[in-house]
Amino acid sequence: MDYELRKPGTSAFARVADSTGNWVDTVAPQWARPYLRLSRFDRPIGSWLLLMPCWWSAALAAGMAHDIGRLPLTIVLFFIGAFVMRGAGCTWNDITDRDLDARVERTRSRPLPSGQVSVTQALAFLVAQALIGLVVLLQFNRFAVLTGIASLVIVAIYPFMKRITWWPQIVLGLAFSWGALMGFAVTFARIDVTALVLYAGAIAWVIGYDTIYAHQDAEDDALIGIKSTARLFGTHTHQALIMFYGLAVMLIGVALASGDAHWPAWLGLLAFALHLAWQIVRLRINDPALCLRLFKSNRDAGLLLFAGLLADAVMRAA
Template sequence: MSGTAARVADATGNWVDTLAPPWSRPYLRLARLDRPIGSWLLLMPCWWSAALAAGVTCDVSRLPLVVALFLVGAFAMRGAGCTWNDITDRDLDAKVERTRSRPIPAGQVSVRQALVFLAAQALIGLLVLLQFNRFAVATGIASLVIVAVYPFMKRITWWPQVVLGLAFSWGALMGFAVILGRIEAAALLLYAGSIAWVIGYDTIYAHQDADDDALIGVKSTARLFGAHTHQALIVFYALAVVLIGLAMWLAGAGLPAWLGLAAFAAHLAWQIRRLKIGDPALCLRIFRSNRDAGLLLFVGLLADAVMRASSG
């Protein structure tokens, strides 16, 4: 099969299709580098936590390096997680229109090759993790249990998005672990708020596959909420804003952080108002816009950290 064949339907026309060597394209698609939104969403809680923790210490001298390491680590571990997901879901993916063209069900990559690629990505993530203190290393390794079980949750619970939230929000703990060498109450609240955010945006994402999921028996909050999705999003997005706000309050955040949270909240409200669950293309666009929502909050937290450092 050629390197340009078997592209996933919502990932066409990107740099992987046009610039990457043909032999590398199936592996880049396994790592979702043709669709990096998941890596950005994994990264956002890491950056939030690092900026909030730096504000607590009134010291941003380490922040640029930590932000850069989190960037590399998030892309590596997101790729590893997606590769593991594709290995475990290969039979289900073959039955779903949007995913049947993924590299493993399409026959571009064997399971053995995917496992080797998984190990290589995990090694990069480990090398990043080892740049931090021992507590942060142990905290990072602990997340692997959640990552390992997540792909199986859609088979046994209507709430797989909760487990995804536990995994994707782990970075909210990591920033405090790296900067402070401990996990404070503010980090736990930030983690809880991020989980609520993930449940919301991944429910939007899951509406793309709701019909196919019903046919093959895969569960999701999109199917669970159905016509009540907008009301559910109001609950989870409001919970995210409140919990993140409590985390900021405990951490002594100043005006720039609160302005960032207000912008984040406004973006989430816009998503709910704009969403039409019967329009898969719109669901994908709104899901992707959560990177921008996360960046708005990060900019506020970063500005607050810099301000506190300069005045401290």
């Protein structure tokens, strides 16, 4: 076992199996640690991945509008919103999955299955995070507010998908890519074809990287009957990643062309594509530690694309 499990009331709370040595374990107050773990502040990669499509769309929309006046504030608000709402989503996921998590080695030390917090406490924490997210959302126009609220339907149903379909990663993609719509909703108070194509490209990206992530749990998932694209693709995962990552690059390229993007954005897309190709070459599905490292590297891939889009926005606004 690579985690320490102690009951509430002892000198330390349990460390989550795939997250040790982080600031939550070493710096955060003892009473706060289970809640920070519920919202995954000990593992912020998911928040970064939720944030990337938000930043892509904000930068692309600003470039199309030839106006970056509100872009810095939008970037900051999206950052806060992504981290808070990812925390709320993870809290909801842990509430619905607490019995399943107790049967998987990597997740049995999470706050709910290990007894560090009660369901009632987790629900209260969920509401608190959602309210902070609402405050952030209310800084935007009415159309953006309604667009953001609409995403909650997908977030609510996602935890149940792994029980009924081999493709829960599609539903995760619908949720985690929602930010690709939000930048346009904030900038133009509408969602056009460019936004929808960017959204589709982001969904393909999410399916790819979450398939890599799911290979960590493939054996346990098979034992307890949890479905995933990792189990579905199996030894054909590399071919599936070529398809989904290739589709992501193609669709994002179509969005750039539709948005009349200039060369910095295309350079960012090239760097993004090369990073995804590197992941496919490096991947070994029977190496959980490598799967986790490659999954986490998608933050860097997303930042490369964002850097190109940001430079493009600045160039077009000059």
